[in-house]
Each structure stands twice: as C-alpha cells, then as structure tokens.
Amino acid sequence: MQLTDNHALITGGTAGIGLACARLLAREGAVVTITGRDADRGAAAAASIDGPVRFLRADLADAESVQELVHRAGVVDILVNNAAAFPAALTVDQRRDAFERTFATNVAGTYFLAAGLVPGMVTRGHGSIINVTTMVASKGVPGAGVYAASKAAVESLTRTWAAEFGAAGVRVNSVAPGPTRTEGVQAEWGETNEELGRALPLGRTAEPDEIAQAVLFLASPRASFITGSVLHADGGGSAV
Numbered sequence: 001m002q003l004t005d006n007h008a009l010i011t012g013g014t015a016g017i018g019l020a021c022a023r024l025l026a027r028e029g030a031v032v033t034i035t036g037r038d039a040d041r042g043a044a045a046a047a048s049i050d051g052p053v054r055f056l057r058a059d060l061a062d063a064e065s066v067q068e069l070v071h072r073a074g075v076v077d078i079l080v081n082n083a084a085a086f087p088a089a090l091t092v093d094q095r096r097d098a099f100e101r102t103f104a105t106n107v108a109g110t111y112f113l114a115a116g117l118v119p120g121m122v123t124r125g126h127g128s129i130i131n132v133t134t135m136v137a138s139k140g141v142p143g144a145g146v147y148a149a150s151k152a153a154v155e156s157l158t159r160t161w162a163a164e165f166g167a168a169g170v171r172v173n174s175v176a177p178g179p180t181r182t183e184g185v186q187a188e189w190g191e192t193n194e195e196l197g198r199a200l201p202l203g204r205t206a207e208p209d210e211i212a213q214a215v216l217f218l219a220s221p222r223a224s225f226i227t228g229s230v231l232h233a234d235g236g237g238s239a240v
C-alpha cells in the first residue's frame with residue numbers, strides 16, 4: 001500500500017486511462033474521487049472500483065463547473081489531470097467550436113482546477129500533480145494539431161508549476177501516453193490509433209493499466225525527487 005491516507009482526485013476517472021488510474025490508486029490505499037460529465041457512467045464506474053471512492057459530476061470545459069469541483073473536492077493530495085477532448089481533424093478542416101472546446105477542457109479546465117486545489121497542498125506541505133498529456137505533444141502527427149498543441153501547453157504548465165510549487169513540497173509531472181486502447185479514442189480516431197501503435201518500437205497500442213502504472217509511480221513516494229518531468233509511456237514512440 002503506497003498511498004494510504006492519501007486523497008486522490010482523478011478527472012475523467014469514469015473511463016479508459018482515468019478509470020484504470022482510479023482502480024490502481026484505490027488498490028494502493030488512496031481514497032479516490034473520480035469526475036466526469038455523465039452521472040450514470042460515473043455511478044457505474046464508482047461501483048466497479050474496490051475501496052473508498054466517490055463520483056463528482058464536473059465538466060472541465062465549463063468554468064463554473066470547475067470552480068464548483070474545487071469547492072466540493074475537499075482535501076486532495078494527488079491530482080491526476082486526465083480528462084481531455086481529443087478531436088481528430090486536419091488543420092484545414094478543423095472546426096472552431098471543437099478548437100475552443102479542446103482548449104477550454106484540456107488547458108483552461110486543467111489550469112483552473114490545479115490553481116484551485118494547489119493552495120491546500122501548499123498549506124499541508126505536500127502534494128503530487130500528474131498531468132496526462134500525449135506522445136503527440138512532441139511529435140508531428142497529421143490530424144492531431146489542436147489536441148497536440150493543447151497538451152504541449154499542459155507540458156509547459158508542468159514545468160511552470162514544478163518551479164512555482166516545489167519549495168512547498170508539491171511535485172508536478174506529466175505522463176505522456178502513446179496510443180492506448182480505450183473506447184473514447186476508438187470512437188474519435190478509429191483504426192488510426194492501432195496504426196500508430198503498430199509504428200511504435202514496441203509495435204502495439206497500450207492497455208490503460210500500463211499508463212496507470214506510470215501515473216501511480218509519479219504519485220507515490222518512490223518518485224519523491226522527481227518534479228517537472230515528462231514520463232513517456234509510449235512504447236518508444238518519442239525515441240524514434
């Protein structure tokens with residue numbers, strides 16, 4: 001049990017990588033809060049996790065909803081910024097509303113949630129923030145422009161926050177997953193995700209639990225001297 005007595009909040013913890021993180025952190029002793037927009041999905045996800053877990057409905061693209069989440073969250077020792085929009089569109093085809101929703105969710109939502117929860121971490125003198133970004137934040141992939149740019153912004157925030165909060169004992173890191181088999185990405189990217197997986201040195205897509213293991217490591221005391229970093233959990237994709 002690496003996370004006993006820790007309260008973890010995982011945005012987008014009702015499906016895919018976020019749900020895998022919630023299961024793993026709960027198994028390691030954390031008291032877990034998962035968030036998402038769909039209350040039925042949230043209730044079903046919470047019921048599928050062993051251990052103390054609750055679901056809070058929140059839409060990261062909505063500023064008021066983010067502030068409400070900050071107020072309802074209570075003590076948070078571990079924040080996993082995982083919820084995201086990942087539209088697939090070539091630059092010439094990108095719709096403006098999808099562009100704005102992506103930056104509202106992935107950048108503004110992540111930013112103001114962290115800004116609202118960090119003061120508590122600073123007061124308590126400890127905390128760990130893990131931003132789930134993407135391999136394509138540092139690679140050119142056709143059709144991933146808006147999504148990749150939003151996650152590159154989050155990797156920049158990771159470095160800024162490490163510098164701002166390190167002295168108070170709060171660590172901030174990113175996990176940059178490669179293509180991972182989830183229903184959400186399958187619905188948006190279809191077979192392209194499996195094609196990206198086949199092009200990796202490891203030659204396949206990841207299972208959500210393989211990404212969650214990287215998140216757990218950064219959340220745990222085993223990563224006590226690691227802050228401001230990007231852990232590439234991408235089957236070698238960023239190495240080639």
Ligand SMILES: NC(=O)c1ccc[n+]([C@@H]2O[C@H](COP(=O)([O-])OP(=O)(O)OC[C@H]3O[C@@H](n4cnc5c(N)ncnc54)[C@H](OP(=O)(O)O)[C@@H]3O)[C@@H](O)[C@H]2O)c1
Pocket residue numbers: 011012013014015016017018035036037038039041058059060061081082083084085086105132133134135176177178179180181182183184185193
């Ligand atoms: N799967 C991949 O290949 C891959 C690769 C690299 C990086 N990633 C990153 O990994 C993270 C998780 O991806 P995934 O594939 O696990 O996605 P997923 O299966 O579609 O799950 C997304 C989760 O986020 C929630 N969510 C989506 N939009 C939200 C919003 N506006 N406000 C609040 N919650 C929201 C969803 O719940 P509701 O729909 O009910 O709100 C769900 O719980 C994302 O940050 C993604 O960019 C994924």
